Amino acid sequence: MTQSPKGASIHIDGCSKFYGSFTALDNVSLQVQPGEFISFLGPSGSGKTTTLNLIAGFTDLSQGEIRMGDRPISNVPSHKRNIGVVFQHYALFPHMTVAKNVAYPLRQRGVARAECEKRVKEALAKVHLEAFAHRYPSELSGGQQQRVALARAMVFNPGVLLMDEPLGALDKKLREVLQLEIRRIHREMGSTFVYVTHDQEEALVLSDRIAIFNKGRIEQVGTGHELYQNPATLFVGQFIGESSVLRGSHEAAGDHTALMVSGQRVLAAGRPQGSGAQVILLRPEDVTIQAPGTGTREDRSNLLQGVVREAIYLGSAMKYEVALPDGTALLARSAPGERVFAIGEAAEIAFAPHSARLLTDDGSQG
Numbered sequence: 001m002t003q004s005p006k007g008a009s010i011h012i013d014g015c016s017k018f019y020g021s022f023t024a025l026d027n028v029s030l031q032v033q034p035g036e037f038i039s040f041l042g043p044s045g046s047g048k049t050t051t052l053n054l055i056a057g058f059t060d061l062s063q064g065e066i067r068m069g070d071r072p073i074s075n076v077p078s079h080k081r082n083i084g085v086v087f088q089h090y091a092l093f094p095h096m097t098v099a100k101n102v103a104y105p106l107r108q109r110g111v112a113r114a115e116c117e118k119r120v121k122e123a124l125a126k127v128h129l130e131a132f133a134h135r136y137p138s139e140l141s142g143g144q145q146q147r148v149a150l151a152r153a154m155v156f157n158p159g160v161l162l163m164d165e166p167l168g169a170l171d172k173k174l175r176e177v178l179q180l181e182i183r184r185i186h187r188e189m190g191s192t193f194v195y196v197t198h199d200q201e202e203a204l205v206l207s208d209r210i211a212i213f214n215k216g217r218i219e220q221v222g223t224g225h226e227l228y229q230n231p232a233t234l235f236v237g238q239f240i241g242e243s244s245v246l247r248g249s250h251e252a253a254g255d256h257t258a259l260m261v262s263g264q265r266v267l268a269a270g271r272p273q274g275s276g277a278q279v280i281l282l283r284p285e286d287v288t289i290q291a292p293g294t295g296t297r298e299d300r301s302n303l304l305q306g307v308v309r310e311a312i313y314l315g316s317a318m319k320y321e322v323a324l325p326d327g328t329a330l331l332a333r334s335a336p337g338e339r340v341f342a343i344g345e346a347a348e349i350a351f352a353p354h355s356a357r358l359l360t361d362d363g364s365q366g
């Protein structure tokens with residue numbers, strides 16, 4: 001994690017936002033470290049933008065408190081919060097040149113002309129737009145306009161930079177280029193970055209930590225690795241990365257839990273989580289596909305019989321979807337050089353109990 005005296009910490013304590021009887025944000029708490037890059041990831045309507053707007057001061061809190069550093073900010077107007085903002089469609093001022101757009105926050109803060117010019121130049125250099133200072137926004141591509149918006153948001157060295165889907169309107173290639181630029185700018189600036197996205201890959205590329213939003217709550221906060229390897233909920237496990245979910249009645253089996261899945265017994269390491277229905281979450285790379293009857297149960301490995309429903313060539317691997325007799329789909333990956341299976345072929349699926357993640361069924365369907 002990048003630590004810098006420039007970045008401000010953000011403390012969100014028990015925050016809720018109600019619109020009439022509708023709860024958009026439900027008692028959310030989150031601590032963001034100084035200089036950290038945190039992403040808010042979650043489906044549409046889960047409360048990401050609402051939280052960002054509360055930090056920015058564009059929306060009033062219904063309940064709770066937000067502090068930047070030690071300072072409660074609820075009564076501090078937006079423009080005095082020392083926060084830079086970039087939105088997906090953050091309109092640049094169309095009648096101003098690029099240089100004037102970027103200079104705007106400095107002029108608002110009464111920065112002297114010579115200093116202003118110097119800082120605008122530096123900010124434009126950071127986003128590789130020095131040569132475009134005298135153009136108007138209408139003379140720029142979408143990607144260039146977002147670079148200007150970024151330069152304008154960072155030119156006054158804010159303690160916190162908030163970005164709401166800033167690359168959402170751009171094509172994939174350009175998005176990837178700008179993601180790397182945003183990472184570099186974050187490292188150079190040392191400010192705290194809060195980034196809203198519904199693109200999990202983007203969140204993984206950019207962030208020190210990711211907060212997973214669902215229905216107005218944060219389900220889990222962690223590094224990409226933590227969320228992928230140890231999801232706290234089925235929703236998180238399915239939202240990050242690819243997975244298969246096995247459902248069935250369960251019973252304790254010593255220090256393991258056994259599930260009856262499609263008439264076959266499956267073991268997962270560990271005891272049931274709580275008293276509700278249990279599911280097993282599997283990552284495709286933990287699942288082996290092999291010819292029927294190949295496996296042994298020596299290491300208590302789980303063996304399930306099914307039929308290949310999809311076989312997809314990915315270049316670096318083959319991806320398979322294998323259907324169990326009751327229709328449950330299981331994803332498996334095999335490395336190049338391994339036996340290739342055809343659609344419709346019978347196949348055996350093998351995985352170890354310790355790679356079967358046992359979670360409470362929260363009804364989420366990936």
Ligand code: ATP
Pocket residue numbers: 019022023024042043044045046047048049050051198213
């Ligand atoms: P998206 O990815 O689509 O931007 P989001 O996670 O950012 O989604 P929010 O914009 O925070 O979601 O919205 C959370 C919920 O609050 C949504 O159900 C939305 O319809 C609702 N909401 C947001 N603003 C208002 C408002 N001004 N009045 C009523 N409801 C609102």
